[in-house]
Each structure stands twice: as C-alpha cells, then as structure tokens.
Amino acid sequence: MHVMFHRYGQFAGGIDLPDENASTIDQPIGMVDSVATLRVPLAPCGTAGASPVVDVGTNVQCGERLAAAPGPGGVDIFAPAAGRVAALTTAVVRHGRDLLACPAIELTDIHGGCGMGAAREVRDWRTVSSNTIRQQLAEGQIATSRPRPEPLIRWVQRAVATACQDLIVNAMENQPYITADHRLLVEYGPQVMQGLAILALACEARQVFLAVDARRTRDYASLVEPAIQYSVNRVALPHKYPIGADPILIKVLTRREVPLGGRPTDIGAAVIDASTCLAAYRWVACGQRLTGRVVTVNGDGVARPGNVFVPFGTSCHDLLGETDAPCVLGGPMTGRQVDGDAVVSPACESVLAVTPTPHAPPSQCIRCGWCRDHCPVRLNVAMLNDMYELGDVAQAEHLGVTACVGCGVCSYVCPARLPLTDRVRRLAGTVRHHRRSMPLLSDMAPSPAAEADR
Amino acid sequence: MTQPASDISTTVSLGYDGHAPLFRAPEKIRTVFIVTLVAACLPLAGGILFFGYRAAWVAAIAIASCAVFERFYFRVTHTPALLGRSHAYLTGMLLALTLPPFTPWWVVVMAAAFAIIVGKAIFGGVGHFLWQPALLGRFAVAVIVPILASLGIDANLTPDQWPLLAPQHMLLGDIGDVQPMRPGEIYRGWQDHDLPEDDDGWAVPLPTQTLRPLTVATVDVEPAFSSLAAVREHIDHRKPAALTQLPPVGDMLLGARPGGIGETCAVVIVVAGLYLIYRNYVKWGLPLCFLLAAAAVAAVAPVRVDVGGERSVSWPIIAEGLDVGLAYATYQVLSGAVLLGAFFLATEMTSRPVLGGAQMLFGAGAGATAMLLKLYTTLPIPTYVAILIWNTLTPTIDMVWRPRVYGQRHVLRFRRKQH
Numbered sequence: 001m002h003v004m005f006h007r008y009g010q011f012a013g014g015i016d017l018p019d020e021n022a023s024t025i026d027q028p029i030g031m032v033d034s035v036a037t038l039r040v041p042l043a044p045c046g047t048a049g050a051s052p053v054v055d056v057g058t059n060v061q062c063g064e065r066l067a068a069a070p071g072p073g074g075v076d077i078f079a080p081a082a083g084r085v086a087a088l089t090t091a092v093v094r095h096g097r098d099l100l101a102c103p104a105i106e107l108t109d110i111h112g113g114c115g116m117g118a119a120r121e122v123r124d125w126r127t128v129s130s131n132t133i134r135q136q137l138a139e140g141q142i143a144t145s146r147p148r149p150e151p152l153i154r155w156v157q158r159a160v161a162t163a164c165q166d167l168i169v170n171a172m173e174n175q176p177y178i179t180a181d182h183r184l185l186v187e188y189g190p191q192v193m194q195g196l197a198i199l200a201l202a203c204e205a206r207q208v209f210l211a212v213d214a215r216r217t218r219d220y221a222s223l224v225e226p227a228i229q230y231s232v233n234r235v236a237l238p239h240k241y242p243i244g245a246d247p248i249l250i251k252v253l254t255r256r257e258v259p260l261g262g263r264p265t266d267i268g269a270a271v272i273d274a275s276t277c278l279a280a281y282r283w284v285a286c287g288q289r290l291t292g293r294v295v296t297v298n299g300d301g302v303a304r305p306g307n308v309f310v311p312f313g314t315s316c317h318d319l320l321g322e323t324d325a326p327c328v329l330g331g332p333m334t335g336r337q338v339d340g341d342a343v344v345s346p347a348c349e350s351v352l353a354v355t356p357t358p359h360a361p362p363s364q365c366i367r368c369g370w371c372r373d374h375c376p377v378r379l380n381v382a383m384l385n386d387m388y389e390l391g392d393v394a395q396a397e398h399l400g401v402t403a404c405v406g407c408g409v410c411s412y413v414c415p416a417r418l419p420l421t422d423r424v425r426r427l428a429g430t431v432r433h434h435r436r437s438m439p440l441l442s443d444m445a446p447s448p449a450a451e452a453d454r
Numbered sequence: 455m456t457q458p459a460s461d462i463s464t465t466v467s468l469g470y471d472g473h474a475p476l477f478r479a480p481e482k483i484r485t486v487f488i489v490t491l492v493a494a495c496l497p498l499a500g501g502i503l504f505f506g507y508r509a510a511w512v513a514a515i516a517i518a519s520c521a522v523f524e525r526f527y528f529r530v531t532h533t534p535a536l537l538g539r540s541h542a543y544l545t546g547m548l549l550a551l552t553l554p555p556f557t558p559w560w561v562v563v564m565a566a567a568f569a570i571i572v573g574k575a576i577f578g579g580v581g582h583f584l585w586q587p588a589l590l591g592r593f594a595v596a597v598i599v600p601i602l603a604s605l606g607i608d609a610n611l612t613p614d615q616w617p618l619l620a621p622q623h624m625l626l627g628d629i630g631d632v633q634p635m636r637p638g639e640i641y642r643g644w645q646d647h648d649l650p651e652d653d654d655g656w657a658v659p660l661p662t663q664t665l666r667p668l669t670v671a672t673v674d675v676e677p678a679f680s681s682l683a684a685v686r687e688h689i690d691h692r693k694p695a696a697l698t699q700l701p702p703v704g705d706m707l708l709g710a711r712p713g714g715i716g717e718t719c720a721v722v723i724v725v726a727g728l729y730l731i732y733r734n735y736v737k738w739g740l741p742l743c744f745l746l747a748a749a750a751v752a753a754v755a756p757v758r759v760d761v762g763g764e765r766s767v768s769w770p771i772i773a774e775g776l777d778v779g780l781a782y783a784t785y786q787v788l789s790g791a792v793l794l795g796a797f798f799l800a801t802e803m804t805s806r807p808v809l810g811g812a813q814m815l816f817g818a819g820a821g822a823t824a825m826l827l828k829l830y831t832t833l834p835i836p837t838y839v840a841i842l843i844w845n846t847l848t849p850t851i852d853m854v855w856r857p858r859v860y861g862q863r864h865v866l867r868f869r870r871k872q873h
Contacts, residue, residue: 047465049464251860262861365581366580376860379859379861392770399856400862401858417482
C-alpha cells in the first residue's frame with residue numbers, strides 16, 4: 001500500500017492562527033451571481049496596461065481577445081464573459097501588498113459567462129516535447145495566480161534558465177478563511193495534477209512536490225491516483241503560519257535557503273499554486289482561456305460565504321454584498337484593505353469582509369523580542385524597527401532585511417501595536433531600490449587601482 | 455486611498471498601507487506590565503508575612519511615589535513614552551521588593567525619585583532606559599544613605615543584625631519591636647528559637663554576612679566557620695548545614711530569614727518566575743543561566759579553609775567534596791537577592807538583550823558577577839550592582855549578537871561585503 005502523503009518537519013518561529021473557515025471548507029465551488037458590469041483589468045501583472053484591440057460599443061464573446069500584451073512582462077486580456085464594451089476606465093487591483101490603479105475595460109450587458117464547466121480534452125499533451133508545451137503556454141497568455149502575478153511563460157522560462165530541480169505546488173493556505181485551493185484540489189484534483197504534470201514538463205523539473213495541509217489530506221483521495229501516475233511527491237505539512245510563504249516552504253521541503261534578496265529559482269526551486277496548474281491544464285489540454293479564478297468569499301456579515309468561480313473584473317462590492325466590514329483583497333495576514341470598487345484579478349485568492357482587531361495607536365517598542373522569536377526567517381525585527389526610526393538603510397541591509405517574507409507575524413504579536421511588517425517592507429523596498437539604482441555598489445569588484453595600492 | 459489614477463493609460467502603484475495584518479494578538483504592553491506586577495505581588499506577600507505591616511507600608515509608599523513622580527514628569531515634559539502608569543506601578547513594586555523592611559519613608563521616596571526621574575524619564579521612558587530603574591533607585595539610596603548618616607541623619611540600610619518576625623507574630627508584628635541577638639547566642643531556626651517576652655521577633659545577622667568570613671578576610675570579626683569541615687560535620691549528622699550560624703534550608707526556601715522585603719521567599723519567587731516564563735514574558739534562558747552561573751561560581755570560587763590549624767585557600771567542591779560543595783553553593787544562591795534578581799530584575803525587557811542567546815550570555819554574566827561581588831566584596835547590594843553593570847553592556851551585546859538570517863551565508867556574516 002502506498003503512502004498517501006509524506007510528512008515533513010517544522011520550522012522555527014511562526015504562530016498558530018485560527019482557521020475561521022468552517023463555513024466554506026466543505027461547500028462545493030459555486031458560481032457568482034449575475035453581475036451587471038465587469039471592469040476587466042488590463043495590467044494584472046503590474047506592467048503598463050495592455051493596449052485594447054476592441055472598440056467601445058462592440059459586442060464581445062466569452063474568451064475573445066480584448067487587449068494585446070504591452071510587452072514580455074504582460075499578458076493578453078480575454079473577455080471573461082459575453083457583453084458589450086462600454087468604456088475604457090480604471091480599476092484597482094492587488095499586486096502583492098501594493099495596490100495598483102490600472103487601466104481597465106468596462107463590460108456591460110453581461111450575458112453568459114465562461115464558467116468552470118466540464119471541459120473536454122481536445123489536445124494530447126502527454127506525447128509532445130517540452131518545447132511544444134512551452135510554445136502552447138506562451139500562446140495561452142496565462143497570468144500566474146500568485147500574490148504578484150506574472151506571465152506563466154516567463155515563470156517557466158526562468159525556471160528553465162536556472163535548471164530548476166524542484167517544482168513545488170504551494171497549496172498550504174494557512175491563513176484564516178482561505179480555502180480556494182483546498183476546494184480546487186478536492187473537486188478538480190485530477191485536473192490540477194495534470195496541469196502540474198504539464199508545468200513539470202515545461203520546466204523540465206526533476207522532482208515535483210505537492211504540499212498540502214496535514215489536517216486536510218483525507219479530502220484529497222481523488223488526486224492520489226493521478227499524482228502517482230505523474231510521479232508527484234505528496235507532502236503533508238503541519239499547520240503553522242507562515243509555512244505557506246515560499247522561502248519557508250522551500251526550506252522545509254529541500255533544506256535550501258533562498259539567498260538574501262533573491263528568488264526561489266536562484267536555488268533551483270520553482271513554486272506555483274493549484275489555481276495556476278488548473279489554468280495551465282485547461283488551456284493546454286482543453287483550449288480554454290483563463291478568464292476567472294476561484295475566490296474565497298467570507299467574513300463578517302457576508303450573506304453567502306463560500307468559494308465561487310469569479311470572472312476577472314468583478315468588483316468586491318458585487319461579491320460581498322451589503323456589509324459594514326472593510327473589504328480585504330487576499331488573506332487577513334498578508335492581504336490589502338481596499339474600497340469596495342477594487343476588482344478581482346489573478347492575484348486575489350480571497351475577498352474578505354474582515355473587521356480589523358481594534359487596537360490602540362502604536363506606542364514605543366519595549367524590546368520584548370517577540371517579533372524576533374516568531375519571525376520565520378529570524379530577522380531581528382526590533383533592531384530593524386530602530387533602523388527604520390533612525391533611517392539607517394545600510395545597517396538594515398546588513399541585518400538582512402531583504403530576507404523578509406512579509407508574513408505579518410511581527411505586527412501580529414507586537415504588544416506595542418507597531419506596524420512592524422510595514423516598516424520592514426519599506427526598509428526592504430528601499431534597499432532593493434538602492435541596489436537597482438546603484439548596481440555598481442552591490443557587486444563592485446576591487447578596482448585595479450586599489451589592488452595596485454596594496 | 456484608492457482613487458483611480460487620472461491618466462487611465464498607465465498603471466500606478468498606490469503604495470503600502472499599515473493595515474495588514476488585520477488580526478492582532480491580544481497581548482498589550484499594559485497586559486505585560488500588569489501581569490508582571492501581579493506576579494511580583496507574590497514575593498511582596500511573602501515579605502509582608504515575615505516582616506509585618508511595615509513592609510506593606512514601604513511597598514505602598516514606593517508604588518505611590520513612583521506613580522506620582524512619573525505623573526509629575528509627564529505633566530512637565532509631555533514625553534509620550536511616559537504615558538500610561540502601569541510601568542510606574544511595576545517599578546515601584548520592584549523597588550519595594552529590593553528595599554529592607556525597616557526603610558524610613560523618606561528614603562523610599564528618594565529611591566522612587568531616582569528610579570523614575572533619573573532611571574527612566576530622562577532616558578525617554580519605557581523602551582529607552584539603559585538601567586533597570588528600580589535598581590538604579592536602590593543603588594542611589596545605597597550610596598546616599600551612608601553619606602547622610604555620616605552627616606548625622608539617622609538612617610541605616612545596612613545594620614549588623616536584621617529584623618525577622620517570629621511565627622506567633624507573622625503579618626501583624628512590628629519589626630521595630632525586636633531584640634538583637636546577645637553575643638554568643640546561637641540562632642536555632644525560625645520555628646525553634648526562643649522568643650523573649652514582649653518581643654515580636656529577633657534581629658539576626660544576614661545569612662550573607664554569616665557566610666562572608668569564609669571568603670573575605672576580616673580582622674575584627676571572628677570567622678563564622680574555621681573551615682568548611684564544620685559544614686561537613688553537620689551534614690554527616692543529617693542536620694542542615696549551618697544550624698548554629700545559619701537558618702535551616704527549609705527556612706531559607708520559605709523565606710523565614712532576614713533580608714530585603716521581596717528577596718527572601720525563594721519558593722514564591724521561583725513560582726512567580728515560572729509563571730512569567732509560562733506567559734512568555736521571561737525567556738527561560740536568562741534566569742536559568744543566571745542561577746547556574748551564580749551556583750557554579752559559588753561552587754568553585756576559592757574559600758579560606760582550615761586544614762589542621764593551617765589556613766589555606768581552596769575550591770569548595772575540591773576541598774570538601776561534592777555534597778558539601780553543593781550544599782554550600784545552594785546556601786550562597788539562596789542567601790542573597792540572587793533569585794529575585796534572576797527572575798524579576800535582570801529580566802526587565804528594556805534593559806536586557808533582545809535575542810534569546812544574548813539573554814543567556816547576559817544572564818550568565820550577571821549571575822557570575824553577582825556571585826563574585828557577593829563573595830569577595832562587602833557591597834551591601836552585590837546582585838543589583840552586577841545587574842546594573844550588565845545592563846550597561848546590553849546595547850553592546852545586542853549589536854554583537856547577530857544570528858544568521860535565512861539566506862545569509864555563515865562565513866560572510868563577518869565580512870564587510872554581503873554578497
């Protein structure tokens with residue numbers, strides 16, 4: 001008898017968070033109620049906006065191309081539903097913990113969306129070469145569903161360029177509320193596994209991991225068979241936040257550490273999520289465009305919590321309905337609080353109506369050291385806070401600030417309610433900015449003159 | 455926050471915000487201080503039990519004057535870090551724990567003034583001070599009171615014999631109403647010693663003073679033990695080590711011995727300290743290393759021994775074997791303020807290092823220094839001075855102690871270039 005899921009170890013630091021997902025975890029993925037308008041964002045990857053190829057007033061079909069990618073960093077945009085192009089407008093989308101105000105195409109008279117209905121395989125992908133798969137992915141113009149989306153083909157090319165050894169599907173989802181990838185694995189497990197096999201083929205990865213929460217493994221029986229067929233290592237990891245952060249997951253699975261300021265691909269590991277795997281399968285095997293994603297809708301005062309398939313461009317207000325709580329794109333630990341007019345893009349795995357824990361304004365640091373004790377990458381956050389207050393970016397870089405994974409644990413535990421995560425992110429952003437704007441300083445070799453002096 | 459950009463053809467970053475994470479842990483600064491204050495009430499309760507209402511009076515004056523001084527300073531300067539009085543209460547409480555129960559009220563007020571104004575306020579309040587404020591106040595009066603006494607003002611924080619209430623007069627007795635030991639009289643323990651009529655207790659020498667002739671050569675005082683062999687003899691008779699000179703171990707653990715208000719009840723201090731460790735307000739490494747280092751120094755620090763009438767110097771454990779050496783070390787750890795220092799005073803968050811390993815270094819250093827000062831100097835407050843010395847070193851330790859961050863290479867950490 002085979003082992004369904006292998007178990008791995010822990011990491012130092014981290015916290016246990018409440019789940020808060022009882023109302024969504026067992027409900028099947030539903031469809032979003034009919035929406036009147038969609039504002040389809042033209043720059044989901046944070047680049048310049050794609051240039052529209054349809055005129056205002058034309059009727060478009062579902063999956064029809066709306067805009068052409070501005071360059072290699074962006075993707076083409078396809079109509080998520082049949083409707084009429086009403087106007088060119090702007091929409092607010094999430095990009096990591098930033099918000100972007102990007103150009104958008106407003107669709108009205110929505111009739112009939114492209115759902116997640118049963119798709120028939122029209123192409124045989126199992127016998128083709130890696131090059132052909134990559135070509136097909138490039139034609140697919142798929143954006144990854146990570147918090148910071150990028151064109152999937154770009155991600156694949158980077159993995160290939162760095163001779164990626166390990167391909168990891170990060171389905172940990174250990175922030176409160178979020179169950180979108182969990183429901184995908186439960187209901188579309190075989191398809192996700194095939195998408196993963198497609199990506200493994202495209203990346204030429206040697207080992208493929210599927211990392212899931214150890215407490216949910218019994219729900220994933222349907223994907224064990226295809227996972228064995230495509231030789232996917234199934235790994236069940238303990239539920240401790242933030243094990244779902246990419247560098248921590250790589251550390252736990254492979255014992256390799258992402259270098260300071262680097263990417264996972266620098267150490268031969270590529271991390272992707274279940275949603276993107278499914279999108280890759282649906283395009284490569286079934287020829288269906290990526291026009292929406294499964295989003296967890298939950299929170300205080302949400303009428304119908306659940307996981308729904310949402311076309312891109314649906315506004316948060318349409319999803320949440322009437323609620324007093326502030327709208328959050330993304331998880332409660334790493335997400336971003338927005339107005340109700342922000343729209344769903346590939347970056348947003350959940351739309352929540354969460355009232356933040358009320359707390360007093362921040363006071364001074366008392367040096368309790370809890371931020372350091374719980375930091376998953378062992379940053380001395382208390383000292384980084386000092387460096388933030390002193391404006392000492394060089395010292396912050398020396399302390400390794402670019403290792404921050406932005407999990408939010410330091411702010412969570414801080415008894416002084418200091419916005420530590422925010423401050424560390426700003427410091428890291430400044431360090432990266434300095435590195436970019438002064439590239440010579442970061443890797444300057446000793447000059448010949450200095451050598452001669454010696 | 456989310457206004458659309460004016461030019462709709464470009465993508466504009468709207469930047470970070472300070473909202474995430476939306477959830478916060480329930481612990482607040484105020485909770486930390488109040489819970490520590492409540493934990494510190496346990497040693498105080500022990501002190502009140504053994505030293506009577508005058509100890510409660512000292513504690514009340516200390517807490518009230520600390521709160522008043524802090525309020526006063528805040529009114530004058532409006533330093534925002536001084537807002538909120540929970541840390542002033544805690545400072546007053548810790549100050550009271552370190553003071554002798556017979557301290558005159560004006561000395562307590564003076565100590566509180568030094569603790570709040572010099573120790574805390576001029577540094578900028580909680581999170582900024584260098585020395586633990588309560589200890590600074592205690593140190594200030596330990597220096598100033600002898601000077602005042604030499605000027606003719608009647609105050610003495612370091613008498614030869616310290617008061618202790620008898621079991622019949624616990625809690626309600628008056629420590630002013632005690633009789634000093636007659637020369638040659640042998641103290642027989644808290645339960646067994648005879649109590650003169652009309653007295654509430656006795657005045658007996660501090661255990662530290664009793665043990666001191668073992669290590670510090672004094673001319674006029676007859677050594678309490680000619681050698682550690684005396685200790686060995688008592689252990690062989692299965693009796694507590696220094697029955698004739700020291701309170702039995704049971705008394706030392708329960709706190710039935712003279713000393714500062716909160717210094718004596720060893721069991722209670724340990725229980726309160728373990729609660730603080732359980733609440734994660736104190737990391738286990740600091741008190742453990744403090745106590746281990748103090749015990750280790752006591753076990754190996756040379757003592758004067760008397761072998762066949764000839765005086766020499768030797769290590770307790772080597773000279774007298776493991777059992778006597780450990781018993782001696784236990785007495786040394788239990789007799790001063792080492793326990794209170796390890797669990798309550800060295801663990802003040804602002805004046806200890808931030809990282810766990812650095813805290814262990816800090817604790818070990820402070821414990822060893824405390825025991826060395828206790829053994830070889832005649833300072834009245836050796837433990838507190840040791841903690842103050844190591845508080846001074848805290849910023850240096852913080853700067854030097856830098857564990858590797860994920861992704862940093864082991865060797866490159868010490869080089870100037872990072873990559």
